[in-house]
Amino acid sequence: MHSVRSNRSGSSLATTGTSSTNKKAYTKQEQETELVLNQAECFEIALQAMDYLLDDHAEKGYTILSEKTQQVALNQKHYPPGSEMILTLATGVIQFLEATLGFEASMINKARETMSKAEDQATKAQNYNIKKNLVTSSYYPPGTEFKVTYTESCLLNALLMLFNESMMDSAKALYKLRKAYNNLQDLEKLITKAKIMQKRDNDLKGKANLTESANTTTT
Numbered sequence: 001m002h003s004v005r006s007n008r009s010g011s012s013l014a015t016t017g018t019s020s021t022n023k024k025a026y027t028k029q030e031q032e033t034e035l036v037l038n039q040a041e042c043f044e045i046a047l048q049a050m051d052y053l054l055d056d057h058a059e060k061g062y063t064i065l066s067e068k069t070q071q072v073a074l075n076q077k078h079y080p081p082g083s084e085m086i087l088t089l090a091t092g093v094i095q096f097l098e099a100t101l102g103f104e105a106s107m108i109n110k111a112r113e114t115m116s117k118a119e120d121q122a123t124k125a126q127n128y129n130i131k132k133n134l135v136t137s138s139y140y141p142p143g144t145e146f147k148v149t150y151t152e153s154c155l156l157n158a159l160l161m162l163f164n165e166s167m168m169d170s171a172k173a174l175y176k177l178r179k180a181y182n183n184l185q186d187l188e189k190l191i192t193k194a195k196i197m198q199k200r201d202n203d204l205k206g207k208a209n210l211t212e213s214a215n216t217t218t219t
Helices: 002-054 058-074 081-102 105-132 144-162 167-218
Strands: none
Touching: 002 058, 002 081, 058 081, 081 105, 081 144, 105 144, 144 167
């Protein structure tokens, strides 16, 4: 009897432990999903701001980006570092376009500051997603999207630097262009690999569908 009770007790503890572990894992997964979805929401806001810009309502774009940035700042636990970076880059793109249209020194400098900030934030966001293993794609490794945004920030910042007649800024611009070029090469490799994986998955899915269809016909 004592032996049976001990075994039951041990089994019960094991089950409880497993349940607790699953609950923890599920909670962690929910948290990661929330972070990814909130990050995607910031991408949506950024695209909406671009639409306002194209409709000649840049101020409305600035407004929604500013409001969302404040919201992210007040709820940092629910937003990964990439969220703020996305909003910063979108703001920088609007400033870049305004700077290139007006060639005003003040606007060029303002856009440069924003792009430099976006570069730093992109690096932090990429490292964060890699460290936390925040997966946003089945075919690309964590942080890939911020490798792209970092490259865009580098390119736009380099172009702004070339607007100045300073030799120092020109040298820095060439360095940034070199970094952007190297990143684009890395991204090209990732895209090629992703296409191969996607084709393989589609082929496997196609074979599975044919097999299922054949079995259904035979039945």
